[in-house]
Amino acid sequence: MKMRLAVLVGMVGFMAPMLAGQTVQQTLQVSRDNKTISVTATDTAEALADTAEVSVGFVVYGASEDQTYADASRISNRVMKALEDSGVKSDQIQSGSQNLSPVDPNDKQRYGAGIRFVFRQSWQVKVQASSAAEVLHLAVTNGANESGGIAWSLAAEGSLEAQAAEKALAHAKQIAERMAAGLHVTLGPLVYASNQAGMRPGPVMMAMANAPRMLKEAKPEVKPLAISPGKVSRSATVYAVFALE
Structure with a gap:
């Protein structure tokens, strides 16, 4: 039965x-x-993450299109040089976005100050988890004022x-x-x-909290942030x- x-x-x-x-x-x-x-x-x-994907980027404003782009080019190349000089290889860096656009006329504060253009650029930098804080520190102290998100994962x-x-x-x-x-x-x-x-x-994310304000206060002599790898579960x-x- x-x-x-x-x-x-x-x-x-x-x-x-x-x-x-x-x-x-x-x-x-x-x-x-x-x-x-x-x-x-x-x-x-x-398990504890052994890989980190660090979000790195910046925003710059200017009175003219040419000046805004020139300032952005200087920051962009300075950030990349700092990362490459530290040992980060080109295949570990992936461009996210880059955009030059007019400032919204409704932004009364900037528009009233003569600001007419804004440029934004971002990258994803994939490194060992132990290097995440140093990569973020190098980027920030070289002008990457919109940085901080980290995705933790396992190789x-x-x-x-x-x-x-x-x-x-x-x-x-x-x-x-x-x-x-x-x-x-x-x-x-x-x-x-x-x-x-x-x-x-998906990967465990560490969000970018108040990044622009925090990054403006950062100085080259400041030590890297205390960052601990997250745990990954499957x-x-x-x-x-x-x-x-």
Whole structure:
């Protein structure tokens, strides 16, 4: 005679991307023809970030288009030279945006002071997490007055996802063992396992808070900010089928 028992499993965190198209059956099935227990479980692994993507940029205003662009060019090249001189390679720097535009006439304060143009430029600088504070410091003290956002990540994302899947599988086995004990049967070996597709969380961000005011106060002799790497987490959902003895 066939028995069916629903198995509800707590979900932890976000789900990591695994094999798409898998159908998760949260059921326990026991019969003479199908002596198995099938369980779904989710678990999470986390580690301290080893990679940082630092947002670097600046804004400059001017009375004329030529003067604004010339000032922007000086700041832009000074920031890049400082980063390159510190050992940051060109392939670690990715340009984000660069824009020269007229100042909004509704900006009464600047417009009234004769300001007519504004230039903005930004980059993403990818370095080791331990270098994030120094990169930000170099950029700021060389004119990058719109900087500060940091996205933390891991260079080896796959290893953390594998750890999450391993923990989820162990979690599934623990559930199956408790179910088997309740049915007075012995749990056998794992006969099938798959991973459910899911959303992958993005990098952990450190927001830019009051950057323009803070950066205006920064001076070359000031020490780099005290910045600590964030933690990165990945979750996996596993569907496992165990034999019954």
